[in-house]
Amino acid sequence: MQKASLLLLAFICNLYIVLQAQENPYQKIFEAVQWRELGPPRAGRVSGVCGVNSDAQTYYMAATGGGVWKTADKGESWKNISDGYFGGSIGAVEVSTSDPDILYVGTGEETLRGNMSSGNGIWRSTDAGRTWAHMGLAGTKQISRVRIHRKDPNNVLVAAIGNVFRPSPQRGIFKSIDGGKNWRKVLYISDTVGASDLAIDPTNSQIMYAGMWHVLRNPYQFVSGGSGSGIYKSMDGGESWQNLTQNEGLPEGIWGKVTLSICPQRPERIYAMIENLNGGLYRSDDSGKTWEKVNSENKLRQRSWYFTRVYADPKNPDGVYVLNVSLHYSKDGGKTFSEVNTSHGDHHDLWLDPSNSQRMIVGHDGGAQISENGGKSWSSIYNQPTAQFYRVKVDNHVPFRIYAAQQDNSAIRINSRSVGNKIGFADWESTAGGESGYIVPDPIDPEIVIGGSYGGYLTLYDHNRDISRAINVWPDNPIGHGAEDLKYRFQWNFPIFYSAHDSSKLYVASNHLHVSKDRGQSWSTISPDLTKNDKSRQKASGGPVTKDNTSVEYYCTIFCAAESPAVEGLLWTGSDDGLVYVSKDAGKNWTNVSPPQLPEWTLINSIEPDPKDPSVCYLAATSYKNGDDRPYLFRTNDFGKTWLLITKGIALDHFTRCIRVDALDPFVIYAGTEKGIYISYNKGELWYPLQQNLPITPITDLVIKNNSLIASTQGRGLWIIDNLEPIRKANKSIQKPQLFTPNPSLRDYGSSQEKPTPHGKNLPSEIMLYSYFPNWSKKDTALIFLISDSNDTVSISSNFPTASQNKVEIKAGSNLILIPYTGSPATSFDNMVLWWSSLKGPSAYPGQYKIILKSNAFTDSLYCRIDKDPRFPVTDEDVKKNYDFIKSLRNKIDEAHKCILEMRDIKNQMNNFFSGLPDSDSLKELKLIKSEIDSIFTQVEQNLYQTKNKSNQDPINYPIKLTNKLGHLIALYGESSFPPPQQAIEFRDETFVKVDQEINRYKITASTQLQTLNEKIRILQLDAIRPKKIENKKG
Template identity: 45%
Template sequence: GAGDLILDPNNPRIMYAATWEMKRNGYRMDSGGPDSKLFKSTDGGDTWKDISSYSGLPGGPWGIVGIAVSPLDSNRVWAIIEAADGGLFRSDDAGVTWKKINENRALRQRAWYYSRIYADTQNKDKVYVMNVSYGVSTDGGKTFTLKNAPHGDHHDLWIDPNNNNRMVIADDGGAQISNDGGENWTTYYNQPTAQFYRVATDNHFPYRIYGAQQDNSAIRIAHRTSGSTITERDWESTAGGESAHLAPDPKNNDIVFGGTYKGYMMRRDHTIDQTRSTNIWPDNPAGSGVEIMKYRFNWNFPVMFSIHNKNRLYAGSNYLHATTNEGQSWETISPDLTRGLPETIKSSGGPITQDNTGAEFYSNLFAIAESPNEKGVIWVGSDDGLIHVTKDDGKNWENITPPSAISPKLNMINCIDVSPFKKGTAYVAATSYKFGNYTPYLYKTTDYGKTWKLITKGIKKNHYTRAIRTDKVREGLLYAGTEWGMYVSFDDGASWSPFQLNLPVTAIRDLQVRNNDLIAATHGRSFWMIDDLTPLHQLASNMTNSEFHLYKPDISYRMQQSGGWGRSNSKLVGENHPNGAIFNYYIKNSSETDSVTLDILEMDGTLIQRFSNTAKANNFDPAAPKSLKVSSGGNRFIWNMRYPGFKAFKGMVLYSSPNRGPKAVPGNYKVKLTYNGKSSEKEFSIVKDPRLPNTQEEYKDQFNFLIDVRDQVTRANEAIIAIRSVKKDLKYVGGKTAGNQEMQDLINDFEKKLSVIENKIHMTKNQSRQDPLNYGIRINNRIAFLLADSQRGDYPPTDQSLQFFEEIKKELDEQVKALNQLLEEYIDNINSKVSENKIQMISFK
């Protein structure tokens, strides 16, 4: 096919095209042959002339060819040509004659992967060549300076036709922009485009997700954090390289094993930041084909710890290997479990340039899985289409490859998942896309591979499959990842439905089910996950006949998780796990006239908080019903686990004292959904952060203390509300008695005394957020700060907090007592004088 096509910027009817004889399949890549040529058209492509043999161009065979035409001089044409005598060639007569002007290997190494050239838009002598580093020439291509954008492996470049300082470069890290001719480039960290191969998790809390990124590092990242989002500070590089399977040690998750291409393998100790080589056979095959290797390893060879023996680590070459001493020594526990066809295990690259990165190393194990139900039962699959099983820990192996009627000979066995419910049952995802076959291949066996069934009904015929996983809770619930997205099956694979939801259309390379979560390793859009699979566990066909349904909630961990500041940028950060208890419910047909409430209850039925679709906004009474958004179909609501905060009043400004009630104590609670008078109730559990040493009593001590503090803030604020209510009445009475000096004096005296108490309880001068830095805070703010300060973490109150609380309560008691006395003293007196003077409260004259 055509490898490059360039239009003359000054005359689009003049075109240059390079054809490229190139073949790539599952086991090799060949660049070059007699069909790699250079052509020119002067009539918009209606006719073409082969100019490959024109004077100055190299002899064949050629491989890839890149072309550029100067926008300032149509006669100047460059071609970078892969050939034995290849290099950078230039013509100054529109392709009639050529001259080799540069043969720098840095410009043409791994030619098939790069070989792109671009002419500057405002300088005739300036030209760019893309490679690991990109080359810049200012003398027409004779000499080059090598430069780098933020990420290596540069592939494409755009230069603004009107401003050659403005450029966009594309590389293996994404895209970056320069406004100064490539001296500086923007970041690629604003592009969530990581290409993950596999996904693993550890036993840490919260568990971490592990994956290796194509042309980037292997990382581990917390699946939820104490922040509002998941950011760069929540991930770190780990063992292995760009193509690694990763295996955290189940005994110590700070020990991580990771592979990479060519069989390289390492052990990373995160506690001391040390890395050790644990290669099964440390012979570097760089530059040679897989045929010279003692053991053959796939680019993405499998590494995993045993489910049954926490000391046993597996790794797959064309054999299965195991170590029980962290890679100090390895035992080979299988024969060669691949086809080992000679034609599939040769040096790759073609007749001109060999290219043995390890990507074409073939005939290797590609998937390993242990049975969770049976110790010693191990399943393995190869990239050349074989599946084997052992039932005695590797002593004997049985070839259980699906028959050729349903599985092509070189079908890459990408994923094996063994049922946690039934012995002998396993699921397999395979693909032959590398041989031009985009058919999805998913298989199921219930008899250790004696028989297989193809289970792809409902999956589009070109959505080739890479991953299949069984749910850990609901038998028959399966998840499948394809090149074009997600599918789900509720009938053990008999039928599939799209399960894309809000997931971008992208390749799914691997899946993992963990703690009722589903994690997808995408090859192009980073990690995505579903935080709560429990609705799928409970989904039943008869629910469609119900007007509404409340799902039983999953357990909810009580954690200290920040709400953050402002809105986050989804291009820069990951979405965190919801901060609270997740409630899922279904409304068949929602209408504006519906009444829907969600009540959070203690086990004895005491209401903690009500949420309603008819609730009106009330910022002053946290115990009032709060808004609930309802729509037809599935709904999800996150309760922050908090009891209501304190009562507030209009214009209240407090310093460093957000109005947040205490979190619920770990334990059992109820949630009740009421739909148009009909109710459904479920129990749910809040559990402690397992990292904390807290006892249940300590949680209760904190909760009880915070409730008492909250109520005192409410008491203080209710006093302010009462004072302002009385002042409002006094203002009205004062208006009605403007001519009565005795009444005016009495009202003014009362108001002044009320204001004294008001300002001892609350600083009335504080009207904006930072006013308290100028005007000292008063009793209500000091108590409110104690409430906020005492719930920074999950700890019982300090002795000092208890002592301060008693002191501040006494101060509040004094003011409330003074207020009550003042009210008794003046209100009856004023009311009496209103009656004595026959003052009309309502009049129209």
């Protein structure tokens, strides 16, 4: 009884922890702070694809870490449709043929890599993906196929691989006849055998074939094949099954992965790709009674566990596709194959239109692509921001750049902000290393980058010279070998880091720690083996059919390492087999300080020394490859002598991948987990979600730079919070209105495009002021002033309903107020057409500025900075000259345009006045004066502005006039900080003379002819015509 009570109490406590992860009491203070998606738009791995039979525009793809995506324009653009409901790893997506609004999604990828993520069962949509409902099977973890009855969308079957990290009964084929409300397991072999595929006869939904797969993973071994693998057939809609594995023609011995396809033109023809020593492509022409091996080429069956899928051509009975590194097609029933070119390798899924097999969608490690001509051409993969990254680093460039290695693609460096209006293709490029490693820029010269990849591959890349060279610690290529054969065991993404105190020291970790002081020209090993070095866990991986040794499963390796920012030579390492070591003397002596609470063989994924206190260190560990999804975060306050588990508040199934300390406030800690990001305000004692708008996706790494937090994900690219200040201070018992110090702005450095785009989002051009107003009402008003050191007003913003420019929206709670630091633009008018011209005001020159917010309830102020654009090697005086030049142009254009508006107003008043008068000889003199005024005003306006231009290309026909020419100077010189060239000053001055001549003509006419006209109008005792004055621009 006592034991039962304790178990109940433990359950309640755990439930409390899970619930705690769902809310953050400080969220209201920083709600306006959002994650900014950086991209890149280069797609990541896709494990499932599907088209719509009745709609050639619409397709779906299942990204392995990025959720479900939909295109309604044949791949021109893609939109995520699972955000807000679920996300992360997806294994299969299927559309009902009888009702295309009904979709089923099976979560948990079937590409069982060593760094894969799991799912939480089945999701269903009845409105083409707009909304979703969870339909159970959460324990299945990995789902390879979902199949829907062709006439009844409530009749659905699921092929579940199950939890591959431990034996599990949630494997096999599951069936529902009520749309997923209830499920029955209709085919189950054992707790180590899952379903690798499921094919339903397109002419008879009662007939179906299943591939069953004995598959298990652990941290150091992948097992593909064993008892229970085989082919099974059902003749009654999945209610009962017959084992075909022993049928004539099928291979003997151990089977691994099996995939299947039924030929729609000849449903008695069945294709099977079988992983076996004598495996390959098998075909049956009698509904599975007998079989023939038709092709055993290695190109079709290499890495069988990762590929090995087969698809019968729906229109050609002899046509068949096999997916592997390449996409292969046969026209002769599988005897010979040719390659179909796509934009990437490693193919995982294919959908073919049943009525037109030229129309298809393929999913591979580089995304999803659509073809309407049988693979001759394909849609783009550069519009899907679903990249998978392993680690993330930043450099000391201004603005800083971000470095990460994309799975099955190149390593990249990408700008944290752009000079354009988005983070586009021009803002990222390939860099050192390969697809899996740490990418580390030199702390002094960020154009020198060190990058790693699997196999111990290490390169130095010089961006200035476009030169790359290998600097491997030990250049023994390990591919195909088990870890036991190697002198040094380098993990798939082995640690690389520079010393925090000596920029000449470059560290790299295998099972030892190595250091170089000459950029990799030579290496010294400064540690013994810092792992358990268990030889039984260093054998060749894979089998019993196909070996697979790429170093993903290399075990007993150092997985993370770091030097204390507080003390030079204080080194920490964490291994994938659960050991933590510390050295206080730059590697001369090492002490095992592994946390005793850590489950055995748990991977230390991230280690983080405190930036100020050398005795404090944090670690993030994962044991999901041992079948344990619990979070493991630890802190030591005594150099590792004792450790404290610090996971309160983190959901029990959010296993932890990384932990980072805020350098500005070491009490603030950030953690990245399998399903999101958390924050702690008390060194990890209690955690709260920091998800904001970040999609549900695995967080592989975090890095803090200046005042920003950058996250790498396993399926949604790179994201950044630009200003941590409101988040960092949110727990400070804020009860009154609060303004948070903005990050320094870079003069004339880009803007933000709000419309949807596959590219990353840029920072806005304005100063980003976060604020918190706990009691704001709709009646409250606010004026925000940006004041220079010389007490000049740069800009004024307000929430006044009547505000015509710089209007801001303010609400109770958290707000982001964008404050422009460019002067007001010159006056414009309706339907204005200018050619290559700008009316913008000058950007404020570098320095300190004061922001003052005045409301009817309170007044507050703080200081911010505007820094020089680092692209321009200019002095402060140069910038001042640029400022003055642009300001003079803006002011002169403004004066001229106001003149035009005043003349137009006078002409309208005159027209209205005379339109109401009779046609009398006594009014002839008045009309003559009006005509003279009209003529002069028209000439003045036409000399200042080309009135004939009505559309954008008209200036080619009708020459531009004076204000357009001045605006062109702003366009030429207003986007930089360089002083204006002498010739630009001379041209400006000449043009100013011409503009002033025209303005003076207007003023003289207004003071003479118009004055005369008004005197005569007064004689008639009528209202005079009064010029409408418009205030001149300031700032």
